[in-house]
Amino acid sequence: MPHGNILQDDIDDAAQDVRKGQVTEHLTREEFGRRFRARFYDPAFRAEDAALERIEAIAWEAYSNSRKAPNTEKAGPGAADPGYDLSVEWRQARDAIRDAQRLQQEAASASRVLLIVASSRNDLTCPGEMSKSWRLAGIVRARMQEMGMVVDTLDLSRLASDPDLHIHPCKGCASTAMPLCHWPCSCYPNHSLGQVNDWMNEIYARWSAAHGVVIVTPTYWYQSTSPLKLMMDRLVCADGGNPDPSSTHGKKVPEAKAMELGGWHYPKHLAGRVYGLVVHGDVAGVEGVRRALSDWLSWMGLIDAGQFGQLDRYIGYYKPYATSHRELDDDTDVQAEAANVGAAVAQAIQLHRQGRLPAVGESFRTPRQK
Numbered sequence: 001m002p003h004g005n006i007l008q009d010d011i012d013d014a015a016q017d018v019r020k021g022q023v024t025e026h027l028t029r030e031e032f033g034r035r036f037r038a039r040f041y042d043p044a045f046r047a048e049d050a051a052l053e054r055i056e057a058i059a060w061e062a063y064s065n066s067r068k069a070p071n072t073e074k075a076g077p078g079a080a081d082p083g084y085d086l087s088v089e090w091r092q093a094r095d096a097i098r099d100a101q102r103l104q105q106e107a108a109s110a111s112r113v114l115l116i117v118a119s120s121r122n123d124l125t126c127p128g129e130m131s132k133s134w135r136l137a138g139i140v141r142a143r144m145q146e147m148g149m150v151v152d153t154l155d156l157s158r159l160a161s162d163p164d165l166h167i168h169p170c171k172g173c174a175s176t177a178m179p180l181c182h183w184p185c186s187c188y189p190n191h192s193l194g195q196v197n198d199w200m201n202e203i204y205a206r207w208s209a210a211h212g213v214v215i216v217t218p219t220y221w222y223q224s225t226s227p228l229k230l231m232m233d234r235l236v237c238a239d240g241g242n243p244d245p246s247s248t249h250g251k252k253v254p255e256a257k258a259m260e261l262g263g264w265h266y267p268k269h270l271a272g273r274v275y276g277l278v279v280h281g282d283v284a285g286v287e288g289v290r291r292a293l294s295d296w297l298s299w300m301g302l303i304d305a306g307q308f309g310q311l312d313r314y315i316g317y318y319k320p321y322a323t324s325h326r327e328l329d330d331d332t333d334v335q336a337e338a339a340n341v342g343a344a345v346a347q348a349i350q351l352h353r354q355g356r357l358p359a360v361g362e363s364f365r366t367p368r369q370k
Contacts, residue, residue, distance in 0.1 A: 067191060072087055096201070100206070111211050111350065113151050113345060114213045115151050116215045116228070118156050119131035121133075132315060168188050178256075200234045274352055275303065279311065289312070303357070305348040
């Protein structure tokens with residue numbers, strides 16, 4: 001049914017109403033070159049300046065011609081447009097998700113939990129020390145493993161310590177039209193902009209393989225950490241995203257607007273997984289972060305593991321940062337509470353897979369699908 005019973009003529013008119021005028025021009029050749037060469041600032045590269053100049057010229061040609069996906073193949077049977085030139089890298093990410101989902105749905109497969117450590121801090125970053133989130137995640141992991149879970153630990157601090165590993169920002173395609181936001185995200189890699197090494201293609205499959213997700217995070221300035229928020233934004237495609245880029249011929253805005261207004265079903269690609277949360281801080285904001293994360297996960301159709309599955313606590317309240325690890329050493333109660341989060345998620349997964357933990361409202365049809 002068309003969105004809001006809109007008439008076809010109105011759909012056609014609205015689909016062509018595309019607002020323009022924000023960033024409208026490419027960089028100049030000079031500015032492009034300056035930014036490109038900044039990656040090779042180290043004097044050790046000077047011996048290869050001639051080679052770098054040739055590589056820069058190739059990169060400029062790709063940028064100026066917007067060559068986002070240099071390697072493509074036909075979408076093939078089953079696609080809305082079988083003849084559409086589909087990015088090979090997008091297809092690989094899509095296939096990895098499908099394989100992960102098949103494994104997750106096998107009744108005999110092991111119960112898997114994706115344990116996400118959201119702090120930016122690790123030994124190889126400037127702070128020079130592990131995070132309390134890492135330690136709390138270890139407690140959660142040990143308890144879940146005791147209960148038979150296979151735990152996949154996703155340490156988002158690697159964004160701060162690994163060379164050229166990125167979660168590139170969400171570009172907000174869903175705000176133009178939901179079908180323009182592809183599942184998985186097709187915005188990256190974008191070779192013409194040098195936006196490569198995007199970690200999300202791996203992360204999507206890790207979420208898809210999991211029966212449950214636990215996020216362990218500190219509070220940064222009353223909010224989620226930067227790495228966590230980057231991942232969250234890029235998961236918008238899991239909540240209503242379009243699994244067939246050929247249906248919009250890539251990023252054809254009028255086609256995507258017409259699809260949404262003609263009746264879009266906003267598929268929840270990660271629904272039915274259990275979730276748990278451990279949020280900690282030292283002064284303020286833990287309740288707000290825990291609530292925001294819980295609302296987000298529930299919105300995507302994930303299942304709350306119950307009273308013991310969510311935790312927000314202060315560790316070393318108003319104490320010096322320099323002794324925060326010692327405060328965690330002494331706070332055996334918060335350690336036990338973190339273990340309870342792991343146990344609650346593991347137990348909820350076991351019950352859910354046995355059909356004994358149905359999600360309330362699974363059969364409901366919401367009148368507001370967006």
